[in-house]
Each structure stands twice: as C-alpha cells, then as structure tokens.
Amino acid sequence: MNRRILTGGALALTAGLALAGCSDASADKASDKPELPELKVAGAFIPEPAMDTMASGFFTVTNKGGADKLTSVTSALAEKVTLHSTKGNAMKEQKSFAVPANGELDFARGGNHLMFEELKHKPKQGDKVAVTLHFEKSDPIEIEVPVKAATYNPKPGKHTSH
Known part of the structure; x- marks a missing residue:
C-alpha cells in the first residue's frame, strides 16, 4: 500500500511539474512575440x-x-x-x-x-x-x-x- 501511495504521489508531482513547465513555456512564447514597428x-x-x-x-x-x-x-x-x-x-x-x-x-x-x-x-x-x-x-x-x-x-x- 505504501508503494502505491508513493507511486501515486510521484506521478502527481511529475504531472504538476510538467504542467508548470507548460505554463512557463507559453509565458515565454507570449514574450517572444515580435515587437511591432513604431x-x-x-x-x-x-x-x-x-x-x-x-x-x-x-x-x-x-x-x-x-x-x-x-x-x-x-x-x-x-x-x-x-x-x-x-x-x-x-x-x-x-x-x-x-x-x-x-x-x-x-x-x-x-x-x-x-x-x-x-x-x-x-x-x-x-x-x-x-x-x-x-x-x-x-x-x-x-x-x-x-x-x-x-x-x-x-x-x-x-x-x-x-
């Protein structure tokens, strides 16, 4: 049972980090938009x-x-x-x-x-x-x-x- 909890916790942590990484990547893409000419x-x-x-x-x-x-x-x-x-x-x-x-x-x-x-x-x-x-x-x-x-x-x- 402890193994199942540890595995589930590890998966949740990995998924959370992956999602956090995705949101950071999209924030980077927004700041990478080319600046408009003035x-x-x-x-x-x-x-x-x-x-x-x-x-x-x-x-x-x-x-x-x-x-x-x-x-x-x-x-x-x-x-x-x-x-x-x-x-x-x-x-x-x-x-x-x-x-x-x-x-x-x-x-x-x-x-x-x-x-x-x-x-x-x-x-x-x-x-x-x-x-x-x-x-x-x-x-x-x-x-x-x-x-x-x-x-x-x-x-x-x-x-x-x-």
Missing part, C-alpha cells in the same frame, strides 16, 4: 528638379519598435516612384529597404533616395507633394513633401517632423 517620417523634401521628367526625394524613417521594411512609394506626381541606393558613384534600383528595429532608414543626397519618374508636371519650389510610403508590416504613411530649392541640403539631424 514608424515616424521626418525631414522629407524634394529638390526642385532641373528636368521635366524626373525628380528625387529624401526623408528619414525613425523606428522605435520592431524591424520593418519599406517596400514601395507612390505619388500622384509621377507615373512611378522607385527606390534607389547609391554606393560610390553607382546608383542602383532597390526592391525594398530594411527599417531596422529601434533605428533609422535615411534617404539623403549621395545615398538612398527616391526617384519620381515620368512626372505628370514639374513641381516648383514652395509646392507640396503628397507621397505615400508602403511597408511590409506597418500601415502606409502619407506625408506632404515640400519642394525646396534645387541646392537645398539639410545638415544631418536637422530634420523636421511630419
């Missing part, structure tokens, strides 16, 4: 273009959350808006750009930039252009991008919020 766009501008057919665009995406990816950009200003990187003197079209967790994605002269191609009209300094940024995880972000002087080049860290 995106803000600042410092956006389009230099007044010299040509009637294309323009460039710049901005910074700040992320205070989990990683995301900029997948495309749209605007009524142009038939298409493409993403580009510049390394050395070579410009290359990109399908997307990573927005790092708790980091920034910077589009600046001499680096990453947008190309507004097949412009529907040539924007002038002082105009504002509606632009929508599309992301893999986050909802689209709509911004009004001011057209600045062709020579405008803000100092790093001097972006204004949108």
